[in-house]
Amino acid sequence: MTATAAQAAPAAAAATAGSRSRRLALGVLATGMLMTVLDGSIVTVAMPAIQSDLGFTPAGLSWVVNAYLIAFGSLLLLAGRLGDLIGRKRMFLAGTGLFTAASLLAGAATSPGVLIAARFLQGIGSAMASAVSLGILVTLFAEPRERAKAIAVFSFTGAAGASIGQVLGGVITDALAWNWIFLINLPIGIAAVLVALPTLPGDRGLGLKAGADTLGALLVTSGLMLGIYTVVGIDQHGAASAHTLGLGALSLALLAGFLVRQATAQTPLMPLRIFRSRSVTGANLVQMLMIAALFSFQILVALYMQNVLGYGAARTGLAMLPAAAVIGLVSLTVSARLNNRFGERRVLLAGIVLLIGVLGLLTRIPDSAEQVDYVTDLLPVMLLAAGFGLALPALTSLGMSGAKEEDAGLASGLFNTTQQIGMALGVAVLSTLAASRTESLTAAGRPAPEALTGGYHLAFAVGAALLVTALAVAATVLRRPSRTPAP
Secondary structure (H helix, E strand, O other), rough: OOOHHHHHHHHHHHHHHHHHHHHHHHHHHHHHHHHHOOOOHHHHHHHOOOOOOOOOHHHHHHHHHHHHHHEEEEEEEEHHHHHHHOOOOHHHHHHHHHHHHHHHHHOOOOHHHHHHHHHHHHHHHHHHHHHHHHHHHHHHHOOHHHHHHHHHHHHHHHHHHHHHHHHHHOOOOOHHOHHHHOOOOOHHHHHHHHHHHHOOOOHHHHHHHHHOOHHHHHHHHHHHHHHHHHHHOHHHHHOOOHHHHHHHHHHHHHHHHHHHHHHHHOOOOOOOHHHHOOHHHHHHHHHHHHHHHHHHHHHHHHHHHHHHOOOOOOHHHHHHHHHHHHHHHHHHHHHHHHHHHHHHHHHHHHHHHHHHHHHHHHHOOOOHHHHHHHHHHHHHHHHHHHHHHHHHHHHHHHHHHHHOHHHHHHHHHHHHHHHHHHHHHHHHHHHHHHHHHHHHHHHOOHHHHHHHHHHHHHHHHHHHHHHHHHHHHHHOOOOOOOOOOOO
């Protein structure tokens, strides 16, 4: 063996080991994301069983979902920045550990209060882990092609996880009991922590002195928590009620105070320089509109299948499985190559166009089970959902591309925060519009299936309009295709 070959062999072995370690790290991050997404969707299918077993009131049952959403959505931004300051690996491990322990508490709950408290703790843990995941990913994969592939894998777990959660929720609840939708997180969470310890890159962080803005942390956390609480309560209190308008105004005042504080503080929690990037600002705005619109696909289509077509929980999940399959296929096989060849902006625009087609077709679905043919009426909708597999990886790349390495955790937390705000707005606005339309049609004497479908049609149409707006923002704000730079 020549001297050159002898020197090259250890280098090649080290490169192979490093590549294997990074793949394991990506698997850990994707698993954490999958647990978070599954936990949000798997619970919805088990809600009737939870209500029956624990004696929830109809109003109290909504807090099984709301407690998680409020904690998760309000803490993402703070957790992302704290990850930059104290170390993103530490934040991920602590969050995953808390989420796993809270899952055990939720699975063992014997009263509504205990389950709601456990769900709130799950939301905190999910926020801590999710907020820094993208920040870790973009520092692990610096080369553009590798990063595009990694983001595609990560995005798949988020895009397809909701549909997978609905299938699993129905199967687990029917075969075992609702407790197991939480208890299955224990082995997954423990394994994720054990693999993360040696594989995730260690980072000391910038130190708390670089952004120890206690007042800013209180303002943004309380403002987001109050805002999400207000939005999820619109269905109960009404959009124009004193409760909604008063708390909404207070939330906006707190968030405005936070922005003023960040502009004047010596060590801001969220340096406003991050919004100078057109990619970061535009991608977050597009994501908020897109996620709000697609709530009508992820949730209202399932309600349509159950309330109008008479499908059960498991059959509904299986009917939506083709959407998860095409999203996964596109995300994992072609999205990275398309992003590298044509640029993230063009791929994002193509994905949004396909999603507009999804909601456009849904505005024409029949209003009775006898008129519905799954193959001609619903399967094309599921297949066009492939647009999400194009749009989300491109959007994620754009949302992280303009952030500096020291702000990666903050950019990750911000991206996740706008996702949760979009989801909360979609829940509040589209479900309220659908319910209002259904009530008016029922009062006019229309049969229940027709009235329900009329409400869903309106929500799908509004969702399509939101996607058209997202397309316009992407085409104008994100004018120049952005290549992802190495940190």
